[in-house]
Amino acid sequence: xRQCSDAQVIIHEVGPRDGLQAVAEVYPTQGKLEWIRxxxxxxxxxxxxxxxxxxxxxxxxxxxxxxxxESKKIEGLTISALVPNQKGAENALDAGADVLSxxxxxxxxxxxxxxxxxxxESLERFSKIIELRNSEPRFRDVILSGGISTAFGxxxxxxxxxxxxxxxxxxxxxxxxxRINVADTVGFANPAQVKRVFTNVLSLTxxxxxxxxxxxxxxxxxxxxxxxxxxxGVREFDGCLGGLGGCPYAPGATGNxxxxxxxxxxxxxxxxxxxxxxxxxxxxxxxxxxxxNEPIHGTLARAGLPKDFEQRPSYV
Amino acid sequence: xRQCSDAQVIIHEVGPRDGLQAVAEVYPTQGKLEWIRxxxxxxxxxxxxxxxxxxxxxxxxxxxxxxxxESKKIEGLTISALVPNQKGAENALDAGADVLSxxxxxxxxxxxxxxxxxxxESLERFSKIIELRNSEPRFRDVILSGGISTAFGxxxxxxxxxxxxxxxxxxxxxxxxxRINVADTVGFANPAQVKRVFTNVLSLTxxxxxxxxxxxxxxxxxxxxxxxxxxxGVREFDGCLGGLGGCPYAPGATGNxxxxxxxxxxxxxxxxxxxxxxxxxxxxxxxxxxxxNEPIHGTLARAGLPKDFEQRPSYV
Numbered sequence: 001x002r003q004c005s006d007a008q009v010i011i012h013e014v015g016p017r018d019g020l021q022a023v024a025e026v027y028p029t030q031g032k033l034e035w036i037r038x039x040x041x042x043x044x045x046x047x048x049x050x051x052x053x054x055x056x057x058x059x060x061x062x063x064x065x066x067x068x069x070e071s072k073k074i075e076g077l078t079i080s081a082l083v084p085n086q087k088g089a090e091n092a093l094d095a096g097a098d099v100l101s102x103x104x105x106x107x108x109x110x111x112x113x114x115x116x117x118x119x120x121e122s123l124e125r126f127s128k129i130i131e132l133r134n135s136e137p138r139f140r141d142v143i144l145s146g147g148i149s150t151a152f153g154x155x156x157x158x159x160x161x162x163x164x165x166x167x168x169x170x171x172x173x174x175x176x177x178x179r180i181n182v183a184d185t186v187g188f189a190n191p192a193q194v195k196r197v198f199t200n201v202l203s204l205t206x207x208x209x210x211x212x213x214x215x216x217x218x219x220x221x222x223x224x225x226x227x228x229x230x231x232x233g234v235r236e237f238d239g240c241l242g243g244l245g246g247c248p249y250a251p252g253a254t255g256n257x258x259x260x261x262x263x264x265x266x267x268x269x270x271x272x273x274x275x276x277x278x279x280x281x282x283x284x285x286x287x288x289x290x291x292x293n294e295p296i297h298g299t300l301a302r303a304g305l306p307k308d309f310e311q312r313p314s315y316v
Numbered sequence: 317x318r319q320c321s322d323a324q325v326i327i328h329e330v331g332p333r334d335g336l337q338a339v340a341e342v343y344p345t346q347g348k349l350e351w352i353r354x355x356x357x358x359x360x361x362x363x364x365x366x367x368x369x370x371x372x373x374x375x376x377x378x379x380x381x382x383x384x385x386e387s388k389k390i391e392g393l394t395i396s397a398l399v400p401n402q403k404g405a406e407n408a409l410d411a412g413a414d415v416l417s418x419x420x421x422x423x424x425x426x427x428x429x430x431x432x433x434x435x436x437e438s439l440e441r442f443s444k445i446i447e448l449r450n451s452e453p454r455f456r457d458v459i460l461s462g463g464i465s466t467a468f469g470x471x472x473x474x475x476x477x478x479x480x481x482x483x484x485x486x487x488x489x490x491x492x493x494x495r496i497n498v499a500d501t502v503g504f505a506n507p508a509q510v511k512r513v514f515t516n517v518l519s520l521t522x523x524x525x526x527x528x529x530x531x532x533x534x535x536x537x538x539x540x541x542x543x544x545x546x547x548x549g550v551r552e553f554d555g556c557l558g559g560l561g562g563c564p565y566a567p568g569a570t571g572n573x574x575x576x577x578x579x580x581x582x583x584x585x586x587x588x589x590x591x592x593x594x595x596x597x598x599x600x601x602x603x604x605x606x607x608x609n610e611p612i613h614g615t616l617a618r619a620g621l622p623k624d625f626e627q628r629p630s631y632v
């Protein structure tokens with residue numbers, strides 16, 4: 001995985017997972033791979049390619065094993081995969097994922113609906129996954145990320161206490177999580193809250209643990225929240241090409257932050273995402289060609305780059 | 317005009333001017349007044365109701381005198397009006413505007429296209445307007461705002477130097493401007509630049525001069541930029557209900573920041589805008605009823621308020 005300095009920002013594309021999981025029409029496996037290849041070619045090197053959930057629950061993700069296996073052939077790609085439990089983790093490890101993104105919700109109610117257990121049980125599952133990873137030398141380099149959904153509010157429970165989020169971060173760290181991802185799953189977060197929460201999360205994790213941020217643009221604040229998290233010190237951001245996505249258990253939570261708009265924001269701030277805009281727009285077209293009924297979002301695609309915008313020469 | 321504390325943010329609705337000036341179909345005068353009344357009722361107390369430009373150039377603004385005069389009857393409203401020159405200022409003062417928003421561009425090229433003179437000539441015009449205001453006791457309380465368009469980049473000239481913007485602010489202050497408004501007319505700004513520019517602008521103006529920020533959402537960064545300006549210390553923000561607008565001389569510069577989404581951002585941050593969401597949504601409907609071919613933007617209108625969102629009791 002790329003390391004980042006202060007001038008770098010890592011984009012974690014989650015479209016093939018979070019974007020597609022909200023799409024009813026099953027997206028072809030080869031189409032997912034074309035999308036992933038095109039985005040890696042554009043410079044997005046960390047991609048969540050699938051979710052190891054029961055195929056009956058999410059037919060869209062039934063090919064995740066195959067997608068991970070095929071993605072292994074793509075040079076320079078770090079493959080992340082979502083896992084909600086031990087079974088999913090076993091499958092993801094076996095398929096060859098580089099990063100396992102474990103997920104639980106800060107809201108008990110949402111956790112029950114999403115993964116059908118309590119938060120304590122989810123943490124127990126995570127602990128088992130850590131053991132599993134540690135038990136086999138071939139899994140030694142696999143990164144285990146502790147994710148916290150609905151960290152800024154919940155469509156079921158309403159407000160979520162910050163102390164609840166920080167408590168889960170502490171638990172994750174004590175269990176041995178390599179990374180933390182804090183998510184506004186349903187688009188409730190505001191930038192002041194985001195800056196406060198991530199400042200506190202980063203004070204718990206310290207410099208050794210990468211902290212990622214995941215925002216939805218449900219109420220237009222996705223990029224404001226990304227900027228606020230950046231201000232707090234976050235350097236890894238989830239996004240989805242074309243702003244696909246949502247949460248099947250969170251009505252109204254439409255759309256991840258648009259990857260290309262977020263890349264534009266950070267690059268225009270003088271930061272280095274490693275992404276080439278022209279190629280990213282091609283990847284967007286490739287992604288869209290297999291979607292017939294989905295709205296594809298994004299303002300950059302409509303407006304284009306500003307006049308005299310300085311694309312970093314190394315990526316042109 | 318309302319004064320603001322650290323916990324307050326002033327929303328300056330510019331839709332009846334900046335929004336409508338991009339709309340070809342002439343909006344009825346009574347419709348403008350209904351819109352303005354509805355928005356004042358929702359708690360937006362500072363509204364730019366028109367523009368005193370030659371009617372031949374902007375037929376949409378030909379009724380600005382009448383709109384200002386009728387708006388005088390709306391209790392609690394502070395009426396601002398855009399003026400590009402002395403003639404416009406005379407008419408706006410005579411009609412009874414409370415705030416004259418003078419406009420020039422940080423880019424010479426844009427200034428030529430927009431107001432057909434050099435920046436130095438624009439500043440000379442502003443100086444004459446100050447004299448005019450000071451010359452008559454009945455104009456004593458009129459506030460003269462010095463606006464700087466294309467302060468963050470220009471569709472014609474490309475990049476705009478920060479020193480250019482700061483130089484114009486200094487000029488405005490030396491001429492006696494009561495307020496400063498810095499605008500990303502064409503949607504080129506990024507939040508890092510915005511925070512830096514406004515920090516420097518505010519260090520020039522000091523506490524006695526209100527500084528306003530004006531953003532477009534052309535590339536999705538409107539609210540991020542508003543948050544960045546807030547972080548720098550700005551407490552007054554231009555917005556447009558439904559995100560109408562653009563600039564007739566800046567192709568692609570579509571859409572002001574959506575007022576209702578910006579109100580949501582600031583209120584969700586715990587700040588006080590004085591605005592009631594339900595009534596603001598009614599004002600949005602009233603605004604939209606006279607527009608047949610215009611896209612009405614905004615994510616809050618689509619997604620609604622988050623569960624358990626705390627609307628300030630005093631405004632419910």
